[in-house]
Amino acid sequence: MLKLLKYALYDILKSRFAIIYTVFLAMVAVSIYQVSDDLSKVSLSLMNILIMIVPLISAVFATTHFYNNLEFIELMLAQPVKRSQVFLSQLFAVILMLSLSIVIGFGLPMVLWGADSSLITLLAVGVILSAVFTGFAFLASVITRDKAKAIGISLALWIYFSLVYDGFVLYLIYSFADYPLEKVTLGLVMLNPVDLGRILMLMQLDISALMGYTGAFFQQFFSSGLGVLVSAGALVLWMLWPGMLASRVFGKRDF
Amino acid sequence: MISVNAISKKFGKQEVLKEFKLSFEKGNSYAIMGPNGSGKTTLIKSILGMVLPDKGEILVNGQSIKGRNDYRQLIGYMPQIGRYPQNMKIGQLFSMMKDMRPEIKQYDLDLVEEFELDKIKDKSMGTLSGGTRQKVSAALAFLFNPEILILDEPTAGLDPIAVEILKSKIKRERESGKLILITSHILSDLEELTNQAIYIFEGEVFFNDSIESLKEITSEEKFSPAIAKLMQWTLKKKSTTKVLTYA
Numbered sequence: 001m002l003k004l005l006k007y008a009l010y011d012i013l014k015s016r017f018a019i020i021y022t023v024f025l026a027m028v029a030v031s032i033y034q035v036s037d038d039l040s041k042v043s044l045s046l047m048n049i050l051i052m053i054v055p056l057i058s059a060v061f062a063t064t065h066f067y068n069n070l071e072f073i074e075l076m077l078a079q080p081v082k083r084s085q086v087f088l089s090q091l092f093a094v095i096l097m098l099s100l101s102i103v104i105g106f107g108l109p110m111v112l113w114g115a116d117s118s119l120i121t122l123l124a125v126g127v128i129l130s131a132v133f134t135g136f137a138f139l140a141s142v143i144t145r146d147k148a149k150a151i152g153i154s155l156a157l158w159i160y161f162s163l164v165y166d167g168f169v170l171y172l173i174y175s176f177a178d179y180p181l182e183k184v185t186l187g188l189v190m191l192n193p194v195d196l197g198r199i200l201m202l203m204q205l206d207i208s209a210l211m212g213y214t215g216a217f218f219q220q221f222f223s224s225g226l227g228v229l230v231s232a233g234a235l236v237l238w239m240l241w242p243g244m245l246a247s248r249v250f251g252k253r254d255f
Numbered sequence: 256m257i258s259v260n261a262i263s264k265k266f267g268k269q270e271v272l273k274e275f276k277l278s279f280e281k282g283n284s285y286a287i288m289g290p291n292g293s294g295k296t297t298l299i300k301s302i303l304g305m306v307l308p309d310k311g312e313i314l315v316n317g318q319s320i321k322g323r324n325d326y327r328q329l330i331g332y333m334p335q336i337g338r339y340p341q342n343m344k345i346g347q348l349f350s351m352m353k354d355m356r357p358e359i360k361q362y363d364l365d366l367v368e369e370f371e372l373d374k375i376k377d378k379s380m381g382t383l384s385g386g387t388r389q390k391v392s393a394a395l396a397f398l399f400n401p402e403i404l405i406l407d408e409p410t411a412g413l414d415p416i417a418v419e420i421l422k423s424k425i426k427r428e429r430e431s432g433k434l435i436l437i438t439s440h441i442l443s444d445l446e447e448l449t450n451q452a453i454y455i456f457e458g459e460v461f462f463n464d465s466i467e468s469l470k471e472i473t474s475e476e477k478f479s480p481a482i483a484k485l486m487q488w489t490l491k492k493k494s495t496t497k498v499l500t501y502a
Contacts, residue, residue: 078303079327080327080328083324
């Protein structure tokens with residue numbers, strides 16, 4: 001397994017994409033740090049960018065990477081190694097590379113200009129979202145036989161979780177505005193990893209006070225021990241199930 | 256050594272292998288023939304575990320290969336179209352493959368030397384021509400001195416000198432008592448390299464016996480007319496079944 005991971009990582013780090021992505025993230029972070037001295041404003045701006053960009057890049061890159069590496073995968077499948085290990089080594093290599101890019105690209109400016117707990121949370125959310133969307137991308141890749149279709153599915157999932165889902169939640173809240181909806185919205189947030197990441201970030205900032213009663217309720221929930229446990233559990237589930245399902249499909253796929 | 260017990264495989268609606276039964280014994284060299292799309296490559300990939308049959312099982316040395324991977328240590332596989340990581344160099348590819356089978360310390364470098372792959376070990380796989388890639392595939396298949404060699408169209412795309420080098424290597428391995436499976440459309444190569452003929456037609460075994468008895472049954476003295484006759488028979492069989500179904 002480690003051997004396979006070594007070769008998969010070696011291959012991925014040699015591609016220019018890893019460097020371009022890291023430099024891009026670093027440039028974004030540096031420019032935002034230049035604009036404002038207020039750390040909470042910096043982290044809010046960085047969050048808005050991260051929450052849109054990271055899932056998108058993860059989804060597209062992971063799908064293309066899977067299809068570009070099909071040769072390597074086929075070569076390994078004829079060797080005395082386990083199928084699941086071939087798959088997991090590819091998955092972990094992509095997650096590791098994307099996470100490293102975020103940690104270096106956003107982390108270096110933080111080391112230079114200072115960070116608070118919200119910025120550390122931001123890094124964690126970035127890493128988690130990379131893992132979630134890489135899982136989705138690999139799932140899309142193994143259930144299709146065509147690169148274009150797989151990218152289509154990955155993008156559709158990104159649009160759904162980043163845009164469509166929020167619209168749906170807003171519509172729901174607006175339609176049932178007369179009822180107490182805090183717990184329902186909380187439940188709905190758990191069903192979307194992007195929203196969950198966003199809320200976790202917002203709770204670190206003071207602006208939750210601006211979100212009215214729901215904001216106060218969320219603040220109370222996410223600062224309680226149970227709330228942290230539940231949201232962390234939900235995020236872990238989001239990181240695990242797409243990859244595990246993809247691994248099962250991969251195990252039964254013909255090459 | 257390898258027995259294929261009634262495996263069936265469908266790709267979508269197309270039934271590629273139908274209750275397919277065969278066994279391969281050590282010390283023999285088998286020619287697997289059949290028209291394009293008859294299921295040769297699917298059979299080979301099933302033995303390697305890359306294609307998973309819908310029904311039936313495959314035994315290697317008496318053990319089912321389902322869910323196992325260690326049996327692949329015994330197999331050297333040369334694919335029809337060798338596909339390799341584009342930005343990996345030849346030398347790196349070889350050291351990676353050696354790394355995948357750490358328990359094997361003695362390498363068979365005959366083909367590496369004869370194809371002079373050492374001289375181009377810094378070239379990356381993406382820049383190689385089809386023929387050179389075939390040479391790499393061949394050298395990798397023989398590298399670990401495996402007991403079973405599966406060669407899918409080994410001579411296609413190679414230049415005449417390389418073909419002769421590869422053929423003499425296959426003959427040497429055959430004499431040392433290995434099990435060799437070769438698919439090819441070049442009948443003269445097959446006649447030279449194999450002693451058993453298997454003809455697959457539409458996912459079923461149409462003929463499976465020694466080349467000698469193939470010649471006897473078809474009452475031909477040479478290999479290629481014998482195969483041609485076999486192909487004519489399959490066509491007749493096909494037309495009769497068609498008539499029956501339309502009647």
